[in-house]
Amino acid sequence: MEKLDQSVYSPSPTPEVPRNELWRMFDRIAQRYDLLNRLLSFGQDVVWRKKLARFLPEGECLEVLDLATGTADVIIYLFQKSARVFRAVGIDLAERMLEIGQQKIREHQLDQVVELKVGDATRIPFPDNQFHVVTIAFGIRNVENVPQSLREMYRVLKPGGRALVLEFSLPRSPIVRNAYLFYFRNILPRIGGWISGDHYAYQYLNKTVESFPYGESFAQLMTEAGFSRVGYKSLTFGVATIYYGDKLM
Template sequence: MELEFIRDMFDGIARRYDLLNRLLSLRQDVHWRRKMVSALNLSQNDAVLDVACGTGDVIIEILKQCNCIQQVVGVDFSLRMLQIARKKLTAVRKGGAVRLIAGNGLHLPFPEKSFTAVTIAFGIRNIVDRKTAIRVFFDCLKPGGILAVLELTTPENRYLQSLYLLYFKRLLPKIGAFFSKHLKAYSYLPESVIGFPGAREFAGIMKEAGFKNIQWRHLTLGAATLFVGYKPTESIAQ
């Protein structure tokens, strides 16, 4: 039910999604994805899974930073978002390194230990059962692999937070609704961001799933937060 609502919502806004991202974040979304991908320290032999890949911007950033990468897989359950990703990827690359798959991030169709890195940008907030999702990502990773989670957050500073919430709750839903013609989507956005756990709590979920060396970094005064964690190498895990 929850999943269907979210999938239909992204299907509904797919056409305007990129434009609204740039507009509502004042282009900071591009900078945030760049930071997330550079935290992966990618090399040619890596295999990356981008969950909730949407219109493919994380994958495009991966290809920018590591053009010869062996394998990149994007998964999303919104077919419209995937259609746009496919078009954008065809424009930037013709190689066979990228695969886009329609699927639910909670039930990934990959054997354990398939990837050296798993990324999810602005997607985990939409997945209600976050603990299961993070465990599923953990299983997909090879020992020593990295998980990077980028998410919209609310600034921790009280004054900044009040200003931010004013923008987020009052202005953003109006701009979003005007451009996307989707009334619910951009009211749901602030609700889902406000409902997202604090950094320490979210890091706790990653720890519970088995991740080590968890770190987080607030970006643009805390409007987004980048979390990274590592799957222990086999000898430590056992």
């Protein structure tokens, strides 16, 4: 597979959703975001997020930073799947998503060990060498500057820490890929738009998934950001992928 040759990846702004309106779009669909994730992925999004716990680095009392945390699903599942997670912080630019996430954190009785705050994945508001783990699930496509965000993830990791990125990808099998793209282009936008009331939000999803680098191309971006021992694991016939990379020094 050819490596991405752009120095900066960014989803193309459109007249319907300019760059500075992107996070407002997520706020508009926040109330039904979790429901739509479950329906449109046939429940697989829960399976994929829970699998992130298998890639946690060694060690106890892990401190986690979750970027583009949304409604805090990743944080909740990490606490459920691993007793080694000690504390977590989630940041996102969509305030309504964070409000819903905070409600869920309280419901799971995690409010003493989890903090959610407004923050930008390209300008992470924490000092160097702060966290054992940095995660981002289905959010790296939406940041303004992917290489910068990856460098920021590297910066705030402690030596020996690990970055975990969960993102949509394109299946290698032509049969699976064609079926997947038909669903993404023709079915998902209609159902998502009907339930959420925001038709463009789910057309945007399709466009960014198809244009975003995946597999070796994305792994190369992580390597260029400074990560070592970079690898990735395809999930569900390649529909999604978990990428991982370590900060050795």
